[in-house]
Amino acid sequence: MICVLTNHHMYDKLIQITAKSNVMMNELLKDHTYTRLGGKADFYVTPETYNQVQDIIKLANRENIAFTMLGNGSNLIVKDGGIRGIVMNLQKLADIKTVGNTMIAGSGARIIDVSREALKEKLAGLEFACGIPGSVGGALFMNAGAYGGEIKDVLKSTVVVNREGEILTLTADQLDLDYRTSNIPDNGYIVLEATFTLEHGDYDAIKGIMDDLTNRRETKQPLEYPSCGSVFKRPPGYFAGKLIQDSELQGKQIGGAQVSLKHAGFIVNRDNATAKEYIALIHFVQDTVKERFDINLEREVKIIGED
Template identity: 65%
Template sequence: MSIVKELQQIINPEHILIDEPLKNHTYTKLGGVADYFVTPSTVEEVQEIIRYANKTDVPFTLLGNGSNVIVRDGGIRGIVLSLKKFSGIKREEDKVIAESGARIIDASRFALSEYLTGLEFACGIPGTVGGALYMNAGAYGGEVKDCLESALVVDSTGEVHRLPADAFALEYRTSNIAEKGYIVLEATFSLEEEKYDDIKAVMDDLTYKRESKQPLEYPSCGSVFKRPPGYFAGKLIQDSELQGKGIGGAEVSNKHAGFIVNKNKATATDYISVIEMVQREVKAKFGVELEREVRILGED
């Protein structure tokens, strides 16, 4: 039996796309095709897909909403699983419970509507809740680890667990989620009640800072590099006189040096080449190794 027919026995055939261009699912608008792009709608379907991939040795990749990832031009073999149908957000007591496919920015806005404070930092982060946990996303002095209480995950064997926040070893832009083989299904954030106007004022200020400083007019993966100890990545890149320099259709943003933009029909190879150029130049000029924050998936 073909892979497609076997997958159709697990999930709705309409939720399986063959040779799906991943540029349609990444913020950089880059990337080759996924052999099988699947969008399950229940926890049981996720479990069965994982078990099927394990049983058949079909390659398996989890993709969020593609905001902090670059997919190479050759695409991704095997099954690419998207949890975009897991998008629910609700309140229980002073907690916001968000499914992994919901955008963390939407969880932040929901918290505002419920007069709950603690997620304001996320009001400009476009990634999913699952992706935010994966990299302990943060901005403007806040990060996921500050308010995460627990998460529901499925492990590499297809078993579901609810784990406390400290089980994920959340540190600056990192966690052990990939190492443990977890897929996040849902996150519970512990927040506090506050006046609506006070929460909104903070979010409006952060939104202004983001929109005025970031090159949102071009496709990009957001901030490319982690902050090196004792430095700011954007300042190092700016002082290396790399803004406006590029390869092919990708270049270092003139608006924010920490961003690389797809300015003119770039390929993933162009984009990755610019990342490597920036790393070389900053290392040569300042002796500082810039570590990528963005993930690179797929093959050339």
């Protein structure tokens, strides 16, 4: 744990870079994750400009302090002990603009909102994203997808900051986008913005697809409880939810965490679960499916923080 003196020293340094309203000490991360799980961040910072992002990274490097990037917390479990050092959220970099058939969106914009803006502009290609709760940055990080579409289908380029605080413009091909993966985490990139290439289309046709996907999502997914979304990647030739259902695990509960009765691929925070309970249930599901079907369920959700 960072000592109190270091905490105040670091706080002073951070508010020199960005406004006081953008720096919080000992912020509870459960207030910033879809699962409603997670302990405190030493510093929770929400910069408003690209330069502030650069300066915060350079400060972390200079002071040798841990640095963690947090999207909008939709595909993430933060452990109960929280996260040491600086946690940065780019929710204030959320501008979305349209130029012809391209859309440029800030990292902190919700990908749902980008898909809705595309609809307004009669642009097709992002319909699949109308139910994905993550940020643009998070969507690139894991090449988010749903209903047969994925980010790599429409991404043209991205602007990122590297570990040294330098801004780079990369094409989609330079990100090694594959099923629920990219090279963004390995390279330590932080996404600042993304440019999508879409196609001019018919408003009613685009809206029809989005309405259908929204209806399918709302009727099949347990949106009434906090969750991280789909917990596991799809094993080749199988569906994770079906394997879990066939393992008779629906309704299985550890503490306040439960395998959803509505969709077995989801684990919900049914009753004030701790991260420890939620993670224990993930492991139980993996072990049971392995025992029953000899298939390894690989996590799609990311787990970070301290116990």
